[in-house]
Amino acid sequence: MGWRWRWPAAAGVAACIGLGLIVLVDRGEAVPDTAQAPPSVPPVAVARPVEQPPEDRAARRRQLVEQVRLTDHTYCSYVAHSRYPHESRPAGHHPDQLYPNQPLHETNPMRAEGGDSHPDVQLQTAQSRVYLAAGEQAAFTLRALDANGQPLPLVVTRALAQGMTYGPSRPAPRVAVPFADEGGAWRGTLAPAQTALAGFHGTIRLEVRYQAGGREGVVLFDVIYSPQSPAxxxxxxxxxxxxxxxxxxxxxDVRLPGRYVVTGRVDDAAGRPFALATFNEVLGQGAQQVRLQVHGKLLHDGAPRLPLLLRDVEGYLLRENADPDRLLLPRLEGKVFASRTRSLAGVPDTEWQSEERSRYLAEYAKDRAAARARLTRFDPQATLPPAACGRD
Known part of the structure; x- marks a missing residue:
């Protein structure tokens, strides 16, 4: 009985083996001879080259051309942006930093204490400055307008300033800030050095409550105050x-040594902003020099009307890992120094060089060369576009 049960299984195995041999023969593959070749030696398969469809080649070529353009743009953009040092930049690169002493103006819907807004009443505010060095003051003004832009009567009912503290710090004192009506606009001045906030270092928040358009509103102003001058x-x-x-x-004259960051604005003889000059170095205690420079290449490229004027110099001592992160220097507002240089004779007309710039240019040039090589390998007849900055 047992051999009758085993026979179908044996026959099935033999049938499977035979079917496998037929498939191999049908595919044109060699049938291994187990008597002559060891089973550990696999058959060698020969890869046949696959012809890429024309549409795939066109897409690949477009991709390679785009890589050439992108790497060329990156390289040339860095060449243009880094031809002047970080501390001497064209004024047009930093339009938001050219007039640091102009008041900040805003117009917003009137807000109530609970956060509700009233769009039919627009509140116009102005703040003379945000950062206050020791002894400096900030002025604030408020005006109210209706939905048609016409003035509305406004009355300041209370204005209190308080230093902002967090965590276990003891609350800072609150001081009243007087406001007065100046022909439809209410104006107040905060001078921390003349109040109980004279020794506070950090953000001082001014809360002004007022009435306008038959409603009560509130507006907040923040200033950052340094009670001492580091230099x-x-x-x-x-x-x-x-x-x-x-x-x-x-x-x-440095009293507290450390890293000082100083910024000055440079105008040409016609009063047009020309450059932003920055100093960022560690200074020791005692007599030091802050050097604000206008790079020679920038002078030759920009061709400003000479002489130049240095104005509106401000700076601070950087306090790393501290809050606030700076101690402010006394600002030099307005004209600081008029240059005596009347020509560019003796001023070099060469691009700025540094180890960092050379390293970045080498990497971007390597990327650009690799992209061009990939395109040439794919299409030896391809015409490589000239470098956008004329540096091949």
Whole structure:
């Protein structure tokens, strides 16, 4: 009985083996001879080249051409952007930093204490400055308009300023800030050094409550105050052509050593903003020099009307890992120094160079060369576009 049950299984195995041999023969593949070839040696398959469809080749070529354009654009953009040092930039690159002493103006719907807004009453506000160095003050104004832009009567009912504290810090004192009506606009001035906030360092919030259009509203103003000066300006500025640039040297008597960040604006003889000059270095205690420079290449490229004027210099001592993160220097508002340089003779007309710039240019050039090589390998007849910046 047992052999009758085993026979169908054996026959099935033999049938499967035979079917496999037929399939191999049908495919044109060699049938292994187990008596002659060891089972550990696999048959060798020969890969046949696959012809890429024309539409796929066209898509691949477009992709390679786009890579050439992108790497070329990246390289040339960095060449153009880095031809001047970080501390000497065209004024047009930083339009938001050209007039740091202009008041901040805003117009917003009137807001009630609970957060509700009243769009039919528009509140116009102005704030003279946000950062206050020791002894400085900030002015605030309020006006109310109806939906048609016509003035509405406004009355300030209360204005209190308080230093913002967090966590376990002891609450800062609150001081009243007087406001007065000046012909439809209400104006108030906060001078922390003359109040109980004289020693507070950080953000001071001014809360102004008012009535306008038959409703009561509230508006908030913030200033950041430094109660002490880490250094003081100590002498007359001077100029010199040094290090490939026209430099303005400002003497500074440093009381607290550390990293100082100073920014000045440079106008041409016609009063047009020309450059933004920045100083960012570590200074020791005692007599030091803050050097604000206009790079020679920038002078030759921009061709400003000479002489130049340095104005509106501001700066601070950076306090890393601290809040607030800075101690403000006394600002030098308006005209600071008029240059005596009347020509660019002796001022180099060469691009700025540094280890960082050379390293980045080398990497971007490598990417650009690799993209061009890929396109040439794919299509030897391809015409490579010239570099956008003329540097092949």
């Amino acid at each position: 003081t300006w100590s002498g007359a500025p001077r100029e010199a052509v040094d290090g490939g640039a026209l430099q303005f040297a400002l003497p500074l």
